[in-house]
Amino acid sequence: MPQLAPHMASVPESGIRRLFEIALTLDDVNILAVGEPDQPVAPHITHAAIDAWAAGETGYTANGGIPALRRAIVEKLARDNGIEVDVEQVWVTIGATQALFQAMGLLLDAGDEILVPDPGYTTFAMNARMLQAVPVPYRLEPEHGFVPDIAQLESLITPRTRVLLVNSPSNPLGRVFSTEVLQSLVDLAARHDLWILSDEVYEYFTFRGTHTSPATLDTDGRVFSVFSLSKTYAMTGIRVGYLVTPPGFAGVMRTVQEAMISCVPTPDQRAAVAALSGSREPVDVALAHYAANAEAAVALLDERGISYLEPDGAFYLWIDVSHATGGDVASWTERFLLEKRVAxxxxxxxxxxxxxxxxxxxxxxxxxxLDGLRRLPAPGGDSLVVDVPAAG
Structure with a gap:
């Protein structure tokens, strides 16, 4: 029987998806594990996709996307991010997921190293391993405010290091890096001649501070930027993102787009045009909702004496439950799901x-x-403090 390529054994599974799939088999579960907006898709976005289907817009488009969408993205980047590009630097993708994988495929060869945040989004390491590259974690620790320690990060660079991945606003931390921190990362990349891959999926969701795109700090064309409409416009199932490249990559991008997806479905692209060119009110409403939720959540955690990282943005809350997990938080979350029905x-x-x-x-x-947070064990309490058996 033929075997899978050996390197596939090194690709880690998603611990989030595993828990989510267990939750789907249970009744009456409060699911707080998956980054899914709870806001509706705005009607003008839905209608744009419906109209495209009705008009028979179901054929191939250019590899990079329909001209109207690429122009809308160019205008958005200039207006909201301060990034000046032409349409040949904008490539519409199947969500940010494809954009990240595609960028890594352009920049990494087998055995090359990519510096990824730890904690960081699960697919960063998964993508690298699928490409036979080596993800090298750089730690984001409480004692440094969950921002990169430049000296520690620089010590990880080797002759095989090719890419520095930056994620702000951060998933899972909700941390938004300051312009000064981002400038230090761009300077580090320049000193060591590294590419920067910037994940900016949560760009519009900031509660404290402001979002800065690393490409605005780049003076020599080393930043690839990844964006998505999924979280911003509650379009997770519509699957539209985009990769913004430095100048000069149009030829190779046509090749890799053709090889990977050919193009994004036309009705999805029409929905994206409507999202980018329509009212910002749905985004503002979502941001206000997430910020109010964050305020209520941290007030409850303060009341219960549970430690957490104050979120700057995205829509996540990073909570310390080490007092209850016995050194194995993965096993604890599964037990917590089964016993408390909270994922x-x-x-x-x-x-x-x-x-x-x-x-x-x-x-x-x-x-x-808030109901889910009330079920968390507080320090010194007796609510599901799980004893984890010793290994072996």
């Missing part, structure tokens, strides 16, 4: 630095969010 994401799914922490999604009905 939260184990911090260890995002890297070793996440041990003892959980990620809770703030994009939820507030009463359900």
């Amino acid at each position: 939260v994401a184990p911090g260890s799914a995002f890297g070793r630095s996440g041990e003892g922490w959980i990620r809770v999604c703030l994009a939820a009905d507030r009463s359900r969010l």
Whole structure:
């Protein structure tokens, strides 16, 4: 019987999806584990897709996307991000997921190293392993405010290091890096001649501070930027994102787009045009909802004496439950799900630095969010403090 390619054994599974799939088999579960907006898709976005189907817009488009969408993205980047590009630097993708994988495929060869945040989104390491590259975690630790320690990060660079991945606003931390921090990362990449891959999926959701795109700090064309409409416009199932490249990559991008997806479905692209060119009110409403949820959630955690990272943005809350998990937060979250019927994401799914922490999604009905947080064990309490058997 033929075997899978050997390197596939090194691709880690998603600890979030595993827990989510268990939750789907249970009744009456409060699911706070998955980053799914709880806001509706705005009617003008839905109607744009329906109209495209009705008009028979179901054929191939250019690899990079329909001209109207690429122009809308160019205008949005200039207006909202301060990034000046031409349409040949904008490539419409099947969500940010494809954009991240595609960028890594352009920049990494087998055995090359990519510096990824720890804690960081699960697919960063998964993508690298699928490409036979090596994800090298750089720790985001409480003692440094969950921002990169530049000296520690620089010590990880080797002759095989090719890419520095930056994620702000952060999933899972909800941390938004300051312009000064981002400038130090761009300077580090320049010193060591690294590419920067910038994940900016949560760009519009900031509660404290402001979002800065690393490409605005780049003076020599080393930043690839990844964006998505999924979280911003509650379009997770519509699957539209985009990759913004430095100048000069149009030829190779046509080739890789053709090889990977050919193009994004036309009705989805029409929905994206409507989202980018329509009213910002749905985004503002969502931001206000997530910010109010965050405020209510941290007030409850303060009342119960549970430690957490104050969120700057995205729609996640990073909570310390190490007092209850016995050193194995993955097992604890499964027990918590089965016994308390609340699904939260184990911090260890995002890297070793996440041990003892959980990620809770703030994009939820507030009463359900607060009910889930009330079921967490408080320090010194007797609510589901799980004894984890010793290994072996």
